[in-house]
Amino acid sequence: MQCGGDATALDRGDAASMGSSTAAYGDAHNLYTYIDRDKVYGLNIEPPESAKNVIKPWDQRLSLEVWVESGVDDQRCTLFVNRPHGVDFEQAAAAISARPGRDLGPAGSGLPQADFSLLERTAGVTAYPLSVSRFAQTHSISVMLVGKRKLTKSDSPTQQTSRVFYLGFIGKALDLRQDSTIRHDVPAANSSTHAVDGVADKQGAASTPSVR
Numbered sequence: 001m002q003c004g005g006d007a008t009a010l011d012r013g014d015a016a017s018m019g020s021s022t023a024a025y026g027d028a029h030n031l032y033t034y035i036d037r038d039k040v041y042g043l044n045i046e047p048p049e050s051a052k053n054v055i056k057p058w059d060q061r062l063s064l065e066v067w068v069e070s071g072v073d074d075q076r077c078t079l080f081v082n083r084p085h086g087v088d089f090e091q092a093a094a095a096i097s098a099r100p101g102r103d104l105g106p107a108g109s110g111l112p113q114a115d116f117s118l119l120e121r122t123a124g125v126t127a128y129p130l131s132v133s134r135f136a137q138t139h140s141i142s143v144m145l146v147g148k149r150k151l152t153k154s155d156s157p158t159q160q161t162s163r164v165f166y167l168g169f170i171g172k173a174l175d176l177r178q179d180s181t182i183r184h185d186v187p188a189a190n191s192s193t194h195a196v197d198g199v200a201d202k203q204g205a206a207s208t209p210s211v212r
Contacts, residue, residue: 030058031169040081044070054167055081061125061166069163070145081141081169118145125166137174143167 035055042051045068053066113135116128135141145162 027058029170029172031171031173032057034173035081035169042068054164056166056168058168061168064165067163067165069161081143081167125168127170132171135171141169 032055037052037055040052040055041048045051051068054068056063056066114130118128119126145164
């Protein structure tokens with residue numbers, strides 16, 4: 001993932017640590033509805049805008065009907081994901097689904113914010129935990145998947161493509177467009193007449209003119 005900064009050992013995801021509760025947690029905290037799919041695109045993918053096809057609702061994460069694949073000349077598959085204006089992400093995990101039998105190696109380029117060794121030859125969706133502090137208020141994210149080339153007896157790499165069927169994000173969306181002052185407004189009529197520890201009663205008695 002190309003976000004800048006150094007990756008630590010804690011960020012090198014142990015997918016198994018997410019546990020069996022990932023499915024239930026992902027259903028409740030999936031960020032699909034907050035992703036601007038029209039601005040998702042990929043490199044080494046034809047056409048580039050088809051990268052959005054793997055950003056699916058959580059209940060379609062196991063579907064194998066739609067996928068994207070890298071070009072035959074390069075095993076790298078890079079996806080760029082953007083959030084809509086006014087919404088930031090606090091990401092807890094990225095979920096990646098790769099076709100069983102595909103060799104997807106370490107992801108990352110340059111100085112990634114996090115990198116993983118993807119589990120190979122696994123079916124279904126695997127969640128890779130992220131450091132929430134490193135991905136707080138995330139505007140966009142780049143995901144680079146790097147496949148391994150298999151060598152033949154002549155030591156020349158064979159042409160092989162990598163396929164991705166699902167890419168999802170689990171976390172919390174922070175809607176910056178909400179006006180937080182609304183919750184603090186107190187109607188004037190209520191605030192002026194509301195009694196506070198009997199102060200209103202005493203003040204009313206003192207201000208009442210006497211009748212002689």
